[in-house]
Amino acid sequence: MDAPSGGGIRLLRAAGRTATVWKNGGGVTREIAAWPEGADMDGFGWRVSLAEVAADGPFSAFPGIGRTLTLADGAGMDLTVAGVRRLVDERFAPQDFPGDEPTDCRLLSGPVVNFNVMYRRGAVDAQTAVVRGELALAVPPGGTLLVAALEGPAVLDRAGDRAELLPYDAALLTGPLDCRVRTAGRAAVVRFAPAPATAPAAPAAQL
Numbered sequence: 010m011d012a013p014s015g016g017g018i019r020l021l022r023a024a025g026r027t028a029t030v031w032k033n034g035g036g037v038t039r040e041i042a043a044w045p046e047g048a049d050m051d052g053f054g055w056r057v058s059l060a061e062v063a064a065d066g067p068f069s070a071f072p073g074i075g076r077t078l079t080l081a082d083g084a085g086m087d088l089t090v091a092g093v094r095r096l097v098d099e100r101f102a103p104q105d106f107p108g109d110e111p112t113d114c115r116l117l118s119g120p121v122v123n124f125n126v127m128y129r130r131g132a133v134d135a136q137t138a139v140v141r142g143e144l145a146l147a148v149p150p151g152g153t154l155l156v157a158a159l160e161g162p163a164v165l166d167r168a169g170d171r172a173e174l175l176p177y178d179a180a181l182l183t184g185p186l187d188c189r190v191r192t193a194g195r196a197a198v199v200r201f202a203p204a205p206a207t208a209p210a211a212p213a214a215q216l
Contacts, residue, residue: 057157100195
């Protein structure tokens with residue numbers, strides 16, 4: 010589904026992902042996509058993954074990284090982030106929290122699957138929403154958007170050209186591109202953009 014003007018849709022099938030076991034043995038992570046492509050954990054601007062959490066324990070710390078976590082399957086987690094309790098027990102409700110603060114996890118009732126978005130603060134802005142039904146998507150020139158089927162299949166439709174996403178499949182959309190996503194379940198939509206520049210401080214008034 011490539012667009013002649015440069016935009017296109019790249020399908021990222023769940024079946025082709027490699028599982029990376031956590032150092033503490035508490036779960037595994039399967040990377041969906043990252044930018045720059047192939048970047049390691051110290052060099053990514055953004056990274057999207059699915060994490061299967063099987064045991065209580067601490068989350069890894071990522072200095073300078075913002076995170077958006079969405080519970081995709083399971084009863085949820087009782088997190089403690091920088092000493093503050095954070096209950097994650099509602100499926101398909103994105104929650105933002107800092108990736109560099111000490112975070113401890115206690116499972117509420119068995120393993121969970123989390124849809125995880127990480128982005129480098131000051132360089133990248135990432136916005137995550139979960140949709141049901143039909144939604145028009147517009148990706149501007151140079152823009153990037155990722156769609157992932159979290160519950161049931163989803164369909165991307167671009168001028169009659171259709172692509173079906175099975176559960177946990179994803180698609181990377183690059184602009185310029187206009188399409189629609191439809192699902193009777195739930196699909197995550199993540200929009201990436203350069204972080205807004207910080208305006209310089211105004212000089213102090215001279216008396």
